[in-house]
Amino acid sequence: MGGVKQQSLLPLSVVANAHFDSQAITPELLPSNDRGREIPGRHSRNHLWISLYFKYLPIESISTSRSKPEAVLVEQKHQARILVCNQVAERLGIRPGLSVKAALAMVPELAIAHRDIRLETQILRRLAAWATRFTPAVSIDSSNTLLLDVRASLKFFGGLPKLWKLLSSDLDRWGYRVTVACAPTALASIWLARTGEHDDRSVPQYSRRRLAALPIASLGWPENIERMLREMGVDTLGECIRLPRDGLARRIGPEKLRELDQGFGIQPESREFYRPPRRFHAQLELPAETSNCQLLLESLGRLLGSLKIFLLANQRAVQVLWVHLHHYDKPSTLLRIGLLQPVMDTDYLLDLAHIRFTDSHFSAPVVSMALQTDPVTIHTVSGQDLFDCSTEHGAGIVELLEQLQVRLGSQAVYGIRPVAEYRPELAWKAVQLCDEDARIASGKMPVRSAYDRAGYRPLWILAEPRVLPMLAGRPAFQGKLNLEDDPERIETGWWDGRDIRRDYYRAWNHHGLRLWVFRDCRESRWYLHGLFG
């Protein structure tokens, strides 16, 4: 039953093969009838899970008052009981599990609130995002516990004590009361943290005796199972794991037994890891409605600051930004800032926004602003060749194109390429310059292709051929046109319905303009198609 090597960035649950050191499970702790069974995963790596149990999160997420007693209630069997209370209330004698009526009788000025699970989840996700600083394997457990598998990070941080120092100083800054424990399996660390009595600021230690001595209540199982085990005379986890397995499975159910096994490392456990969100979204209310570009840019700068933290924390790069400007009565304006390559540098994004905002007028004063990005990509640093100088200038052209596109529009900046086609208006195309092959390809175009062997071509061409009025029997453009004697007939294009039959002439007028005109043979009208020089 070999384990799967844990990989850090898989999306969903990963089979993490956890097992103790060979000293951890002594023969006494193994079930007596399975003494010979091999501990699975002896070849896989160990894990070290630190669990942070935010016991007081329900009350701390709502308010952090230090003077007034407050508590959060939970409904249990149609009776409202206290879930957690803050320190002031604790000093006054309130305990979790007390009924609300009794609590109010004890402390009349107690403020009671309902639990806000969404807020707690939000805070936990923010904490998980912070925790990815120490390890990519962060998991959020449903019981307000944050789990970090730091085994792989120990070498980088220089050992558990140093890692713990960084972790605890950050935790102090967050200000939440937290109980910490560590163990080789995630479930064991959850159980240990749940029974921790006070904030432990020293380096958490794991000891198998402590695990074995945990009461059954730390498993968090339903009351009837707890009562049954208590009546059987089983009080601690160590005794529980030594019971005959098939009998235990019949009494408590196979899932509970598997949970117990996973906690002791007999069976592998799986965890769903925290994934950072793929898009960034932030909103900011402006202090007063304004259409001043400078103030709008300042607010945008603050939003970009939080985007920068998000990108840095997750090592992602952003390519498309959407700025929503909300007005009071009108529908909101949407501005798009698109880049040719994903970037992490938010100062550059602010410069691009500056280009976009200046000289542009908004229809109404802006009330609030929101920033959103398209799914962010993993930031890759391209390898730089020592002798490759093209990257230096390549960066300049990309920035120039991005700046031009931001201000002029993404369709307004392009390159041109010839197309192998007889019809003159289709013999060229516009290409977007962010195309890789457009940038690299050069020298691959034929100087002369078979398609323009026939005649000269003008340097300028009109987007649409323009009808020319007739003046004394000759076409006129700013004066009468004089035509050359040998026209070029182009008759082609029957295969896609845009067939043409035209006689192209070179012409000039008395202003000195040299033009390329044609006469459409079917309509017998004269058109101007291009200019020479």
Added chain:
Amino acid sequence: MSKRHRLHQLLQEPRIWKAGQGAGPHQTVSTGFPDLDRALSGGWPTGVLTELLVDLCGIGELQLLLPALKAFHGRPIGSKVNPPLGAKKWIIWVAPPYMPYAPALVRAGVDISRLIVAHCDRQNDVLWAMEQALRSGACAAALAWSEGSDPRALRRLQLAVEKGLCWGVLLRPARFKKQRSPAALRIHLLAVSLSEISMDIFKNYKSRPQKIVVGIDGKLQSPARPFGEWAGKQKSRFDADF
């Protein structure tokens, strides 16, 4: 003695611009026309703004610029301080009056894989885009067709060209001839005949003003007839109403 001293002091004034003393060791790009090379003492200057004033677009001004554009085929432009090794720089055309026709440009020998075309809706975008292109250092040449006359924007263009050390050409309607401009080289173009253009170099940072006639390849088989009698009828209108 004192008069000479005062004259000497006067000549040291920074506000006095002395023609004939070049602004610095700027590189020049050969124009491809020997007469013009001689008149410009070498060719089109880099590092200073060139201004071409034309009445009508299409009389041959692009033909004038073509040989120099061809020269940018993979050639790095830069000062001796940091020449990029083999780095191919780009050419940008800002707000051209019509679409550049790729097959014709290829046939003429221009490297269009390094060509950027930028269209602008507003006039102040034109000068802004040219300034960005010149300043970025990624462009070896920038051509812009502008009808704006903002003196501050023009001054910024001149500074940008100096910084980027590239070839900057601004094409404007001939009515701006009388207006002051920070461009160091200003030429008024007039069509003399189908294959000749008269260039009135009325501001030249390197030498004195002069007028020359340059023959361009008209590519039309008609006889080169001078439009002497028509010259007076030319309206100074820049490609305006179509």
